[in-house]
Amino acid sequence: MxxxxxxxxxxxxxxxxxxxxxxxxxxxxxxxxxNYPPFDLIKAGDDRYRVELVVAGFRRDEIEVTSHQNVLLISGRKAEEPGRDYIHRGIALRSFERRFALADHIQVTGADLHDGLLTIDLVREVPEAMKPRRIEIGGTVPRHDRIEAREQRQTEPA
Missing domain, CATH: 1.10.1200 (Non-ribosomal Peptide Synthetase Peptidyl Carrier Protein; Chain A)
Known part of the structure; x- marks a missing residue:
């Protein structure tokens, strides 16, 4: 609970x-x-992740994967198949919707459906402007010293 x-x-x-x-x-x-459908979250590397969902019985055209504003949405809609008379229906084919919150800069790089397992690959792509960068220290006069020297020259009589 x-x-x-x-x-x-x-x-x-x-x-x-x-x-x-x-x-x-x-x-x-x-x-x-x-808890439906069951899934695994896998860390595949430093900046690579994978989501695996068990979607047995669903075809590719019955599953939709959408990434929008830091949310990964996976939904499945199974159409009723006419003409089947089930004695027992144990395979869960109900519609589903799974949402995953994605951190900033996480992008979906691909999705694949094989043997009833939907695999979605994710990667963290941090923009160059947001990565730490080393600032070289130069041997120039500090900026505040240059400002003070300029102010002194302006106040001196000519």
Whole structure:
């Protein structure tokens, strides 16, 4: 059984983390009773991930994978097959929808369906502008010294 967690003390002291707290609160409430289809989350490398879902009985055209605004949405809709008279139906072919929250800069690089296993590959692609870069220290006069020297020259009588 899941218990709710109050994030309000953190909200008061953390600036700019509203989306993170909203995501944590919504995932805590949305996860109750949600277990179909079963899935695995795999770390395939430093910046590579894989989501594997068991979707036995679904064809490629019955599954939709969408990535939009840091959310990976996987849905499946199985049409009723007329003319079948089931005595027992044990294979779960109900429609489903799975949502995964993606961190910033996580991109979907591919999806494949093979032997009832849907595999979605993800990679973290951090833009060059956001990567740390080394700043070389030069041997020039500090900027504040140049400003003071210029001010002294302007105040001296000519």
């Amino acid at each position: 899941r218990q709710s967690f109050d994030f309000s003390p953190f909200r008061r002291s953390a600036v700019g983390f509203d989306r993170l707290f909203d995501m944590l609160e919504s995932s805590a409430s949305a996860g109750v009773g949600e």
